Amino acid sequence: MISVLPQAVSSAPTIAPEKTRQTTRKPYPKYKIIVLNDDFNTFQHVAECLVKYIPGMVSDRAWDLTNQIHHEGQAVVWVGPLEQAELYHSQLNRAGLTMAPLEQA
Template sequence: MTGSTAGSATLLERSRTTQGYPQARVIVLNDDVNTFQHVVDCLCRIIPGMGTDRAWKLAHKIDNEGSAEVWCGPLEQAELYHQQLGAEGLTMAPIERC
């Protein structure tokens, strides 16, 4: 058994880096298939806290500008909303990190 003296002991210092949970954006694209009403209904049903007024504004933005960010938050939730909106027939952009 070998002993070490106080002067020869090496202390390793842990460096702690905090990384936030990855955030992502859910973006709906314009298409010639979905009606305004269908887009609004899907947004209100799938995106938490989405009201009809905001959903209509987003639907018009999608139509006028070609796309709109409909939700931004934790990646895991973004993936879920992206999948659910796509399953409803909405045309989705790939998930983007924010």
């Protein structure tokens, strides 16, 4: 007669590997609004548009950027999320400023 003996069962709990909940968050890309120099907008108009359409823009900074546009041919006037960049870009464009296409920063 063959006897069947129960196999030994380990009483030690099985330890599952710990799950890692490490999520890598990537920030949304930022976009640059670049105003280009042209031969028809006045310094006054460019500076006023920057103050009017770019949030937080103060007159002194607008004049510095306007001079940079004139002397260097262009200036980055704002950097931020795409949706806002599209709005400010289109507002400046409608106001007659010469704009470069939006660029990822």
